[in-house]
Amino acid sequence: MSISYETVIGLEVHAQLKTESKIFSAASTQFGAPPNTNTDPVTLGLPGVLPVLNMGVVEMAIKAGLATHCEIAPRSIFARKNYFYPDLPKGYQISQFELPICQRGWINIKVDGQEKKIGITRIHLEEDAGKLLHDFGDSDFSHVDLNRAGVPLIETVSEPDMRSAAEASAYLKHLRDIFVYLGICDGNMEEGSFRCDANVSIRPVGQKEFGTRAELKNMNSFRNVERAIEYEVKRQEALLADGKVVVQETRLWNADKGVSESMRSKEEANDYRYFPDPDLLPLIVDAKWVERLKNSQPELAHEKSLRFQKDYNIPEYDAEVLTADRSIAEHWEKSVQGLKSLEAKKVSNLYMTHLLKLQKETPETFERITSEKVIEILHLVESGKISLNMAKEVLDEVAGSDKAVADIIAAKGFVQISDTATLEQTIDKVLADNPDNLAAYKGGKEKLFGFFVGQTMKALGGKANPQVVNDILKKKLKS
Amino acid sequence: MIQKDTVATIAKLARLEFTEPELMTFADQMNQILGFMEQLDGLDTSKIEATSHAVDIPGPMREDRVVESNVIESLLKENAPDHEDNFFRVPKVL
Incomplete structure (x- = not known):
């Protein structure tokens, strides 16, 4: 007996915002600068510094929220997500947890001519982490570049509303188009300014409860997102067919091999001990500000x-x-x-x-x-x-x-010949030179009209105005 | 009740190492702190929102403008435990 399954997909999309400076400091966000030059005491997490929120970041997040039919929170707060890794100088990432800036939105996607509404749970603000290089210089060490640390991101979390890889891809493309149109993100998946993680699970058709999900990461193109999801669905179906269970885990997509690999569940993973960041007071967005941004939204x-x-x-x-x-x-x-x-x-x-x-x-x-x-x-x-x-x-x-x-x-030597006298003269000659075709045309072979046009154009080196040639020919052939 | 294991887990997340007696001491102290907090259970807080900040004023914001900082040069040389070229150098993490 074979059971048929339904796929359930939700996406988390990180989009780098196109600001000049970082989310909580005045360091530059310019891509490709020499290592660690886009840093300052805040980016580096030096003692005694305080983050100050970039207004441009807030505007861009509100624009994203408005374009995706979200409610814009009049008050939202920042939280610390705690973990240790060398790309994170402070030992915590500033993000939003309980009260994000945008919530409860949706966008419409189109797959095979069918429209479908995909819910957006939330869009929240956060800072990016730095970058680790493992193949630079002395190979016994890893090398840390903090240029990207503190670059503003918005994370858009969808509802688990997608039912196929094609729908996930359509949603992702549509979301990217919106952000690019708004001018808030350059949408480059290869360079990582637009990144996507996918939560994928399957359940028997008709079942209400969701199955256990796997989180897919490291898919740096639309094609890879589709491939990784398709692979994951097959993997989970095979597990269930074998009487095994799907374990909740993070899996990394390997595009070269066309497979995903388990990221060895990190011990105490997801124990980020979120708490409100005492360094940042609540973000207050008044209705007038939202209204002003609404009025300046570009046509999508x-x-x-x-x-x-x-x-x-x-x-x-x-x-x-x-x-x-x-x-x-x-x-x-x-x-x-x-x-x-x-x-x-x-x-x-x-x-x-x-x-x-x-x-x-x-x-x-x-x-x-x-x-x-x-x-x-x-x-x-x-x-x-x-x-x-x-x-x-x-x-x-x-x-x-x-x-x-x-x-x-x-x-x-582009000159179009529209001069009637020259054209008439040429056409007369063409007709005189081709008496057989002329007779055939008059006998009913009207397809030969094109032949006369072609001959005329050829005689004039392709420079004759085709409209005028047509008009004159029609007149002459009628007579 | 905070058990010794909970303290051990939190310590691990914070990259701290403690002896058994220390873990016991901290568990006791944490339970005392939570005991104080439990006094709040005597109040009806169902209609009160969680307090995220002690002062209720809007957070200040800055214009999106770049200001150069050259702190990295001296920091790499004088403060960083290790560096190579313009990078901080750390034990291999891959």
């Missing part, structure tokens, strides 16, 4: 996508591709607004087929292609001076050099 990807579909009449697919990256969405909208007659759909095509590729392949030079440049070039398309295909080549050149648009066009 989903809302933007709906608005693009409505305001610019572009398909859902286009709107979602364009809004996936806030900078691209804003770039596109600015370009469209600067144009006179070119349809938004054509501009959307240009971005999706060409500019997104440029941004991905050559991000360092993509910056040269401003919306202003796109508008300047597309105005030439609107006035019939160049074609959309020529515009693409001009954009490539803009990215590759500092040349002016006019110079690029002159150098490439």
Whole structure:
């Protein structure tokens, strides 16, 4: 007899906030600084220092809470989480335990076209720990870099609402998109500025109580989160099938081997002896502050996508591709607004087929292609001076050099021929040179229309304005 | 009641080492402290929130601005038990 199981997943996500200074001190948070240079007496946990909360951190946490429909606590407190490890200079991490800044929120995810609401239990503030290097210098020692110690984090804890690896991945992506759009986190999983732990358990379908869960760590990409969860579900099913039990433990995902390994339950693990930090008075957030932040929240990807579909009449697919990256969405909208007659759909095509590729392949030079440049070039398309295909080549050149648009066009010899007299002359010649095809067309083979267009374009080196060629040809073939 | 084992566990978490008689002494003392606290059981505290801080004023905050500190240079050389280049050096923990 085989029992079918249901998977239950809850995620804990740590997001590094993009502040200039640390959560409780004025040391810099800049990534990649020489070891231990982003430190000060507070970061180093020297005796006699006092932490002072960074207002920017609080604002970012409130923004995250508002965007995820959380209640913002008017009063929250900081707690000490006590443990000894060399990456933690004070012997405790300042976090929030009983009264976090945000609670009871939710976000909607979409998997296979189905919307689903995922609850968010809480978002709390805490400081990051330092970094240990095990392969530096003398290999008999570990080396401590405290640059990351005290960097602000928000930890977002979800309800155990997800039922598959795909749902977990969708939730994680959506949460990251929100934080990146808000400008509070750069969302980089590989560099660790957006990290995820997953609590995974299984239970027989229909059972109410949760099964024993394992906590998965060390998954540094969306793909690895999915793989690790899928692996864990299979592992637990196999255990139960063998009549064994799942033990509650932390497991580290090993991406190279494609397996997770037990992290040998640390003795007295989870005995962190939390207590309110006497050094930090309660964090009071007044309603006016929340209101002000609410009013300054940027439009998020989903809302933007709906608005693009409505305001610019572009398909859902286009709107979602364009809004996936806030900078691209804003770039596109600015370009469209600067144009006179070119349809938004054509501009959307240009971005999706060409500019997104440029941004991905050559991000360092993509910056040269401003919306202003796109508008300047597309105005030439609107006035019939160049074609959309020529515009693409001009954009490539803009990215590759500092040349002016006019110079690029002159150098490439891009001139679209829209002059009716020249075009008529060429078309007459094409028709005269192909009497057989002309007769066939007139006899009903209307597909040959494309042939005549092609011949005309070829005769003019591809520079003819296709719209004008079409119009003249239609007229001539009718007569 | 605090037992000797509880004291031993707390000591271990705090990386402290005690002799058997010391553990007994601390267990006794902790029980005395808890005894004092038990006086509160005589009061109805069901409608009173746990006190996290003795003074009820909002915590101060600072602007998000960087201020340079060069404390690390002298600290590594003069205070750290051991260092290598710009790192603190500690016994292998992996």
